[in-house]
Amino acid sequence: MTTPSLSADTPRGRMYRLEPDGPLMYPSITTVAGARAKDFLQGWYATMASKRALDMYAWLDRNPQRAPREISRVTRDRWGAQKRIAAAAPEYTRSAADFGTLVHTACEDWGTSGTRPDAARIGEIIEQMRAAQGCFSAEKDAQALIARADVRLDGYGRFLDDYQPEFLEIEQTVVNHTVGYAGTTDAIVRIGNTVLSADIKTSKKVRGDYALQGVAVCRAELLLDDDGTTREMPELTGAFVIHLPEAGGYQAVPLRTGDAEFEVFRSLRAAWSFEPDECALEAASGPKDLLLSLLRSKGGIDTLG
Incomplete structure (x- = not known):
């Protein structure tokens, strides 16, 4: 996905200007x-780290003449070796995200121009991403990367043929002032007489928690353009994912976007605002000060008269 101009990365995640x-x-x-808590990621991070460690060991086995020097280097720089092993999962995640952005950008290009991007155009997008964000720096075979993207575009083209969507908005930012959030949906489309939010995903599978993103778009209050102008939010019947898997083809996967899903999203929004560091107050000087501090923190100081 291209980066919305009103958004920026912060230590607390991506945020939006109005x-x-x-x-x-x-x-x-x-x-x-x-x-939302993702406990399963702990096991995945450990698996990726152990896999990299085993790969490093296998490299030593394949290059016995260089093993003593490499072992000596690792021994001298244990912290550096640990960081390299621990970085396996984040590097994989970044690589997958960069590829997803490439596919999103190519699909956006298709939607705005009406013409499927050819290999040369995909190559241009790759070079733009590399120059602007340092993406694909480890990719040694540009043609293989283009071919992988082309497979996803084959699937996207089949979706366009089968569903004949009318694109009402592409890469459109939406905002909800009541709850306090903003975001960008890949597209708002009309299929038949139904208006829907559509997001393109290149992940291995369609995860159920994508519904939280879908319901947030459906419950947005306004469209927000790059110049700060707001427009009326169309009434969306729901949201779905255009899943473009590595093996090719596509799936159109509907998402549940009811009150229960939105209540979960609202709760997560409230949790995002929580500042835990502010909850530990100054140490009390005595029993009376302890009681005063507790009552003051709960808004009950008036009860002391």
Whole structure:
């Protein structure tokens, strides 16, 4: 996905402005949805780290003449070796995200121009991403990368043929002032007489928590353009994912976007605002000060008369 001009990365995740050069006001939909606990990732991180460690060991086995020097280097720089092993999962995630952005950008290009990007155009997008964000720096075979993207575009083309969507908005930012969030949907489309939010995903599978992103778009209050102008939000019947898997083809996967899903999203938004460091107050000087501090923190200081 191309980066929305009103958004910026922060230590607390991506946030949005409401006007160019204005202050960052609201967390992004993906930032809020990402606050949900993902305990399964701990095991995956450990698996990726152990795999990299085994790969390093296998390299030593394949290069016995260089093993003593490499072992000596690792022994001298244990912290550096640990960081390299621990970085396996984040590097994989970044690589997958960069590829997803490439496919999103190519699909956006297709939607705005009406013409499928050819290999040369995909190559241009890759070079733009590399120059602007340092993406694909480890990719040694540009043609293989283009071919991988082309497979996803084959699937996207089949979706366009089968569903004949009318694109009402492409890469459109939406905002909800009541709850306090903003985000960008890949497209708002009309299929038949139904208006829907559509997001393109290149992940291995369609995860259920994508519904949190979908319901947040459906419950947005306004469309927000790059110049800060707001427009009326169309009434969306729902949201779905255009899944473009590595093996090719596509799936159109509907998402549940009811009250229950939105209540979860609202709760995550409230949790995002929570500042834990502010909850530990100054140490009490005695029993009376302890009681005063507790009552004051709960708004009950008036009960002391």
